[in-house]
Amino acid sequence: MKLIVYLFLILFSGFTFAIEAPIKWIRSPVLSLSESVAGHKIKKFEVQAAFTANEKGEIVNAKIIKSSGRRQVDTYILAGLYLEKLQIYYENGKPTPFYAIQAFEINNKYANDKTYYLCRFETKSKNYESQQQYTDSTEALKELDYVYLNAPVSKREFELSKYVDENLGEFEIEFYSQDGKISNVRGINSKDYFWLYAGEAVEYAKTIQPKKANWSKNRHKFTDTITLSRKCNSKPI
Structure with missing residues (x-):
């Protein structure tokens, strides 16, 4: 060789x-x-x-x-x-x-002497937190339009930030579902690109159980409110 x-x-x-x-x-x-x-x-x-x-x-x-x-x-x-x-x-x-x-x-075009922290995104779903207040999905669906079968959480990899912790805001997310599968996720009236990160959490949940049987058979629109924050290590890197 x-x-x-x-x-x-x-x-x-x-x-x-x-x-x-x-x-x-x-x-x-x-x-x-x-x-x-x-x-x-x-x-x-x-x-x-x-x-x-x-x-x-x-x-x-x-x-x-x-x-x-x-x-x-x-x-x-x-x-x-x-x-x-x-x-x-x-x-x-x-x-x-x-x-x-x-x-x-x-x-390395990014090299500088500034202080940065290793951070991750955390998400909170209004609908998921509401359904957690009930003993089971049957009870939850008496009040809610749908329940998540998996928790909507951010799986985005760690990123670098100049800030220790930061609340990035609440984002109204719209999505469609047929046969329980989540699709066509988008932000509603959001001008901030962070809605994409919030939407990723909903996409990760993958499936829901809707209140009405015909909502599962036919393509139906749902909404959720996702609170997005950045949590960082206490020590800079």
Whole structure:
């Protein structure tokens, strides 16, 4: 198996590439790093990854041999490698598997000296909290138009914030259901993009039980009020 060592220099500003290699990527193997992945403390990530490519140019094995200093960035680098392909390498006219070491330098455009906290979103559903006051769904449906069969909660990944805790407001959410399945979730008269996060909680619940049987058989519209807040770790990162 051929050993190929080469440099692949990547700059965030415009994604400029400098390549010195007898082989080439069909597309860039680096995913765009978000602020939560890149963080703010490291100005430049220097990473080295070793990988094996098969005779089709597909990455079949990869590992980080020099860490960026941030686990999330290392994970994204590996994910990018597995997603992309190389141009096929030929040895004596025959497609040949090879082993390579790839070096990356990535300028972090998010780097600064400000204080940030690791945070998560929390949601409270008015309808779900109401149904919790009853002994069972039969009792709840005497008063409510529907009950959730799963709790509507946010599963959004952690994000970075400059604030310790923050109440993001109440959002009126509209959705449709047929055969109990939630669909077409949207915010009502909301100009703030946070309604999307509130709506995600309703989507996660997946199913409801409506009050009337014909509401289940036919597509029917329902509403809920979701309170969204950001809860953060007490210590900055």
